[in-house]
Amino acid sequence: MQIGILGATGPAGSGLAARLASVGFDVVVGSRSKYRAMEVRDGLVERWDGFDLSIEAADNVGAADADLVVIATPWDAAAATAEAVAEQLAGKVVISMANALAKVGHEFQPLVPPRGSVAASVQAAVPRSKVAAAFHHVPAKELGDLREPVESDVLICSDHAVATETAVDLVRRIPNMRPLDAGELSNAAPIEAFAAVLLQLNVRYRTRAAVKFTGIDAD
Numbered sequence: 287m288q289i290g291i292l293g294a295t296g297p298a299g300s301g302l303a304a305r306l307a308s309v310g311f312d313v314v315v316g317s318r319s320k321y322r323a324m325e326v327r328d329g330l331v332e333r334w335d336g337f338d339l340s341i342e343a344a345d346n347v348g349a350a351d352a353d354l355v356v357i358a359t360p361w362d363a364a365a366a367t368a369e370a371v372a373e374q375l376a377g378k379v380v381i382s383m384a385n386a387l388a389k390v391g392h393e394f395q396p397l398v399p400p401r402g403s404v405a406a407s408v409q410a411a412v413p414r415s416k417v418a419a420a421f422h423h424v425p426a427k428e429l430g431d432l433r434e435p436v437e438s439d440v441l442i443c444s445d446h447a448v449a450t451e452t453a454v455d456l457v458r459r460i461p462n463m464r465p466l467d468a469g470e471l472s473n474a475a476p477i478e479a480f481a482a483v484l485l486q487l488n489v490r491y492r493t494r495a496a497v498k499f500t501g502i503d504a505d
């Protein structure tokens with residue numbers, strides 16, 4: 287399966303691109319500028335020489351031609367980025383990983399975007415697509431460091447069963463990550479907002495925290 291990542295020139299999208307390519311997916315890194323995407327692709331392939339990563343570069347329109355598309359832009363650009371390629375995304379599963387946050391002084395604070403969550407605004411922008419929210423709590427640096435597995439649960443929610451199943455299958459392919467079905471897209475609001483808590487913990491404890499739930503036997 288080919289996976290396109292829109293906004294893949296940032297740490298989250300490029301980290302996800304490397305990780306997904308490392309487990310055998312064909313990945314297209316997308317950007318508003320094809321040249322920036324090419325630079326990122328070249329950097330990933332060079333950094334992880336020996337991993338035989340299948341990564342192509344394209345502008346966001348080209349990356350949206352993939353079978354499955356991830357939106358990895360800042361929160362306030364996610365819906366517009368999806369809407370701009372609505373034709374290519376029609377009928378496909380689209381994963382939104384954006385968190386609506388603001389840094390106010392030393393505090394990370396969650397914001398309430400239109401429709402309550404970024405994922406819900408992406409779904410409204412591309413009504414013919416099936417949007418799932420996922421990967422909100424996975425730290426980008428660890429995601430992109432292929433020397434180590436990422437120990438993390440990944441909360442997934444969607445109003446479309448096929449989108450949840452596709453995201454679950456995707457996460458299951460990544461060693462040490464555990465997909466958890468967190469219900470309907472309305473739960474994207476608290477999932478996204480919790481990222482502010484994680485970032486605050488990172489600052490307080492000088493780390494990069496991820497999420498692991500106890501008491502769930504989800505194998």
Ligand SMILES: NC(=O)c1ccc[n+]([C@@H]2O[C@H](COP(=O)([O-])OP(=O)(O)OC[C@H]3O[C@@H](n4cnc5c(N)ncnc54)[C@H](OP(=O)(O)O)[C@@H]3O)[C@@H](O)[C@H]2O)c1
Binds near residue numbers: 299316319359386422
């Ligand atoms: N960083 C993390 O650890 C982490 C973890 C999980 C989830 N997330 C979420 O993942 C998303 C991406 O995070 P990031 O840290 O990689 O963000 P970022 O570096 O700020 O942005 C990612 C890319 O989005 C594109 N972009 C920026 N402004 C845009 C605009 N106005 N319109 C369209 N595209 C725009 C840029 O690519 P081009 O200029 O090349 O188009 C940029 O490189 C965020 O929503 C974040 O909340 C981050």
